[in-house]
Amino acid sequence: MNTKKVSKLSIIEIPYGDLNWGPDPEHIRPGIFSDIQHWKKYRELDDYHLCGIYGKAGVPYSVEEIVYQKEEEEVYLTLTKQVSDAVYQSVKSGAALLLTGGYCKDAVAVCGGIQRAVGTDKRVGIIYLDAHSDMSTPAVTHTGILGGMDMACIMGVDMEEWRKAAGLEVPFDDKLVLLSDFREAEVEDDGALEIIKNLQINWLKSEAFDKTEVWEKEVRKLADQADAIYLHIDADILNHKHVPNAACMALGGPSIHTLMHNIRIIMETGKVLVYGSYGFYFDTNIPGQDSLTLSGLRSVSAGLESWKEMPDII
Numbered sequence: 001m002n003t004k005k006v007s008k009l010s011i012i013e014i015p016y017g018d019l020n021w022g023p024d025p026e027h028i029r030p031g032i033f034s035d036i037q038h039w040k041k042y043r044e045l046d047d048y049h050l051c052g053i054y055g056k057a058g059v060p061y062s063v064e065e066i067v068y069q070k071e072e073e074e075v076y077l078t079l080t081k082q083v084s085d086a087v088y089q090s091v092k093s094g095a096a097l098l099l100t101g102g103y104c105k106d107a108v109a110v111c112g113g114i115q116r117a118v119g120t121d122k123r124v125g126i127i128y129l130d131a132h133s134d135m136s137t138p139a140v141t142h143t144g145i146l147g148g149m150d151m152a153c154i155m156g157v158d159m160e161e162w163r164k165a166a167g168l169e170v171p172f173d174d175k176l177v178l179l180s181d182f183r184e185a186e187v188e189d190d191g192a193l194e195i196i197k198n199l200q201i202n203w204l205k206s207e208a209f210d211k212t213e214v215w216e217k218e219v220r221k222l223a224d225q226a227d228a229i230y231l232h233i234d235a236d237i238l239n240h241k242h243v244p245n246a247a248c249m250a251l252g253g254p255s256i257h258t259l260m261h262n263i264r265i266i267m268e269t270g271k272v273l274v275y276g277s278y279g280f281y282f283d284t285n286i287p288g289q290d291s292l293t294l295s296g297l298r299s300v301s302a303g304l305e306s307w308k309e310m311p312d313i314i
Contacts, residue, residue, distance in 0.1 A: 001227040003270040004312040009061035009304075010090035011054055013045055014083060014102030016068060017283060018147055019247065021076060021105065025144030032138070032146060032162075034076035036068060039283040044293040045101050053297055056304035057096070064090075076146065077165045080109040084166045087113025091273065096310050099276040100300065104134050104147040104234050110276055111154045112166025114230060118313050120169060124273075125176035125226030126154070127219065127266055129259070130234040131250035133182045133192045133203075140191025145248070148190055151177075157195055178222050180204040180215075181237065184250040209254055209262065216265050223269035228311040231272050233263070233299060235279035235292060242295045244288030246279060256295050260302035270309030277303070 017037035024033075048054065054061050064086055071078045083102075087110050090097045099110060107128075114124055128134070134151040137158035141149070153159040156171025163171070177199075183206050185193055196203065202222070208214045223229065235243045239253040254262075266272060280296030281289065 002312040003309040006057060006096045006307050006310050007059055008095045009054070009057050009059050010093065010095040010097045011061060011063045012083070012086050012090065012097065012099045013063060013065045014099065014106055015039055015045065015065060016079060016102070018076070018103050018105050022144040022146035022149070023138035023141060025142050032074055032076060034074050034146070036075055037283070038068070039281065041283060043281040044296045045281070047293050047297065048100060048300065051297060053301045053304065054098070056301045057307055076105065077162065080112070080162065080165045083109035084113040084116065087274070088116045088167070091117035092314060094314050096307060097274045098300070098304070099274070101281070102276070102278050104130065104278055105150050106278065107150040107232055107276065108153050108162055108166045108168065110274060111172060111230060112163070112168035114228075114274060115170065116167045118228065122313060123176060123225065123227045124172060125178070125222050125229045125271075126172060126232060127178045127222065127229055128232045129180055129237045130232070131181065131236045131253060132184045132234070132248065133179060133189070133196055135192035135195045136190040137195070140195070143190050145190070152192070152195060155199065174199040174201050176222065176226050177201045178204065178218060180209045181206040181253070183252055187250070206252060206254070210258060212261070212265075215262055219266055219269060223271040226271055228273040228313050229266070229269070229271045231263070231266055231275045231303070233277050235295060238295055241291075243292050245282055245284060245286040245292055247282055256298055259299055263299060263302045264306040267303055267306035267308075271311055272307060273311050273313065275303050275307070
C-alpha cells in the first residue's frame, strides 16, 4: 500500500459521556443500558480550540461535532451509527482523521466507519494504548462497563448488534492488533484475559512499552503487515499523576513523555489513517481535570505534528 502526504485533516469531536453504560454486572437486567450525557461544561475540547492544537499538523482542517439525534433504540446504538457515518465521510474524503472528546466505546463506530470507507478487503491494523484490554463481554463482565467491551465487539467475540450498527460487517483481524500495556490484567481483567489468550493479539506489557527499540520493532512489524492503522489512545494508559481524575485509573503506567515519544514512532510509519484520543475529560467532582486536559493537549499535539504521511487507500 502506497502512502501520500497528509494534505488535509478532519476532526470529529464527540461531546457525549458514557458513565455507567453497559450490561447489568449482576446479570439480572437484560440488554445494554445507555443514556444521553451531553457534557456541556468547559472541558478539554474548549482548551484544544483555545490553544490551537488542531493546527499542529500544518494542513487545512475542518471540525465536526457529533449531535445526537434521537431514535427509537438504545442511545449507544444511535450514537454508534452517527459516529460511524461521520468517520465514513471523513475517510472517504481522503483526509487524515482525528477523533477527540469521546471514550473507548466509540472505537466500534470508528472501526465500522473505516471499514465502510476502505472496504472489507483492506488489512486495517489497530494500535490500542490502554491500561485495560477492553476485551470483556456481557457474558463474563462483573463491572458492566460498556467501554471495556469495544475491542471484543470489533474482534467479533460478542455483541453482534453493536457491531452491525457500526457497519462493521467483517470483524477485524486479531493478528493485526498491537495492545499495550493492559497492566490492569495483573489486578482486574473483568473476564478478558482468557478471551485474549484465545486470540492472536500482540500484547506488549509495560516494560516493552518503555523500551524504544522494542516498541519501534513491534510497531514497524504491524505497519509492514497492515494497509492502514487505527491508533487508539485511552488517557488511562498514562501514569495516574498525568490523569488524576480519569474514571478507570490503574497503578503504574508510562510518563506523558514516553507516550508522546511512542506516538511519534507510530506516526512516522506513514500508515496511520485515523487517530482516536479518548478519555481526557470527566464531568465529575474528582479534582485533576487540568492535568488530564494537559495530557490530552500533549498527546494530540505529538501525534499531529508527526503525522506527515498516511495510507493512499481511497
